[in-house]
Amino acid sequence: MTRDVETKVRTACPAHCGRDACGILAHVKGGQVVKVEPADFPDPKYRRICLRGLASPEITHHSERLRYPLRRVGKRGEGKFERISWNKALDTIAARFGDIADRYGWRGIGWVLGGPGSGTTKFGAYLRLASLTRSTRVSTWGYGDAALPCGSRILFGTNSPYELLTGWPDPELVIVWGSNPGETFPLARMRQLMDAKEKGSQVVVIDPRFTVTAAKADEYLGVRPGTDAALALGMMHVVFQKGLQDEDFIRRHTVGPFLVRTDNGAFLREKDVHPGGSSDYMVWDNFSSSARVASTSEVKPALTGSYRTNGIEVKPSFQLLIELAEAYPPEKAAEVTGIPAELIAKLAQKMALAQPVSIMIDMGFTRTYYGDLAMRAVGTLATVTGNIRSTPASGHRPVVLNWAPFLHADPSKPSFSRLGVLQLYDAVISGKPFPIKAVWFAFINFLNQCVNSNKIISEVFPSLEFIVVTDLFLTPTARYADIVLPVCSYLEFSDLITGPYPFLQLQQKVIEPLYESKSDVTIATELAQRLGLGDYFNMGEEGFVDRLLASGHPSVEGITVEKLKQGPALTHPPESAGSASEITFSTPSGKIEIYAEELHKFGQALPIYHEPLEAGAGAAGRNYPLTYIQGHSRFRTHSMFANTATLLELNPEPVIDIHPADAERRGISDGDLVTIFNDRGRVTLKAKVTEGIRPGVVNITEGWLFEQFREGGGNALTHDAVNPVQEAIFEPNMAMNDVAVEIVKAGE
């Protein structure tokens, strides 16, 4: 009987874990996906899967999946909806968008597109629509991720510094800093870490929590949240004091030797010294004891000292870095970070002397208000110890796709306006920098996951005239929608998956969309037709994939949908880097900018340390003495999989991790119901008393749904403060790990 026949389809799981995209072999029987297993790759080391990937069929076949479009009938948040047809839903959306555009311009409509993970065209379809209508793309980099690229752009000229800092084949030392690959992105790194350890690498983990990854460390450094820049500066202090910095590397690849004017913080330029001169950077040449143009050969640039030229006092920027680090002897860094001075000194020395050192970083330490400075400080430490790995692309992804048709669909007209998700709050509430009156949410459970949920409910949503939510389930966000649209799970549509590097994969449709769900490309296409833009959407999913692949770049030569149907395609490596002297970075100087003159006006030309906004000894600290952080759990990907039965069996309910000393002081025992609170809100849930967290810090892993708490939700406590420097660099970030709270037994 055909219904008993089991077929297998190879696809890929995009989840939300960026470049981890696993190959999936889906088993289908009777129209149901009955099982998934990790699919093969030409190289077996890429064959992997995680708890969430394994639970994929449970999402697709979940009894609570949204089956058809809904229109709100009650008040927003009540969750009262009536079923409507797709025609009705899309007609309504087109009409409402048009009406709002008449009064506020199309800019007043915001497309809030969350994380597509490694998916592409599903995201691109909405970008294309935003571009053609010239509405606003609301970027969700700021949903916890933006500070890392803010810092990395300044220092390295790339959003993505990972390969610069890690990937050494046989590191002597691996430092895992603000990263927990044992549970969360980048998961594939856990195997790399275990392999390195097996081969003899020493592993150090820096984290406020003793995570699964920390349990594998040779040395664990329990850092106070938000103080990582001070730790990096403390380590730099030791490196400089002992003269262990890699001067050759600093001279060749950084702005270290470039002279900075102490009067205005700008780099000295040739024209400052010679009238009619160029804008070339200058160095102090020890041979001639004069300031010379940096690119002059046969100069021996000074890295330290103070000089005068043409009446201007100047110092090499590396000298300024040394002076900054002077203020952070290990004892001072210990006082700030909570890590013993001796350990800071030992790690600094080891990092400078070990050959090579791999630094695995991720977002953990950048989700604080000054997270971009932390990124710069850690990156600068890696730089001055010569632990930056030169890559052909200097951190930029080597695979180049054709994003133009999605980012700028009609080159003869302007494209979308851009706002960051943290800037959305003001745009909606006060109309600054311009009013947003309608939003379309895709790939994001905004209310559950973004900061200051009570403010979203009381101020953001009421100021929006129209809210559309696309999702698989009636999430807390969907309950506030005016129209809810049921989307497909990844097993029900095709897309291009950009990973794992060096592969591209096809996320290949395994079963037909269930119920009335539609893929994002289909939804965008049908809406486009109603907006008179149907001609731009006449290619379907596979057509979009081929369009995206058609960049003409050598990295993707010969790769098409048809080829990908046969299995993962190997992208073509870029030409070799040549010698290490040829690295260039996409910074203004082409070098690693350990000194960034454009940030001098903010007092942040150097990677300085600032006490965290709330999570420190400041004013908030007194009323709310505990620091609240939100680690990421292996049982969910954000709020995805929070409703999966098999994972809930292993991990049934939210808990707050609290150290025994903090618990005892408050009369809290393990398993007690507790309420944590600050001026913004309250959350009630069970306490888990554990030694595995820094005293003074409490943790609730993010992604639990509102309804899974006794009261409130994880983001009732977080703030929406915007860091203006991050805003100037790229995009401001939500600082989920920079929050002050207090905790009491529930009912008190």
Add this chain to the structure above:
Amino acid sequence: MENSPTVGPWIRVETVGGERKDTPAGHYPNLRMAFLPRLCMHCTHPPCIEVCPTEAIWKREDGLVLLDEGKCDGCQACVEACPYGAILYSPKTGLVEKCDLCCHRIDLGLEPFCVVCCEGQAIHFGDLDDPTSQVSKLIAAKGAFTLMPEAGTTPSIYYCPPREPRRL
């Protein structure tokens, strides 16, 4: 899920550290935590086989200890007898179930599913009677141990202890 258990996973991970799951032993920041997957030991001298009144459990030539659901009457004598708590009674079926080392996969030349999926690549499968197999080499190189040797079961599952930390 592989194998379709009705009453819970056939391999369960125990935290070796604090009292609760995912909590360490020691005092912050001097902490220790390890993980121990527990499953059927596929013993050389299985106590479950000795007590089973219906001969529903048998040991295969290649060492797997397997359960024939057709012969199981749900008496749970094996559940009592197993010192490792590896056998689970299912109220849903009225029978017992346990890890079968994915014999349906092994018989096709594939590895057990837990081996394939383990994120840390911590689980290895192979021939204990072959001194050149990867598992034999790992056991010898790392001084692997079995659980509850005093029970006299001679398990087929070996555990390699974590490497001693190399402090800075």
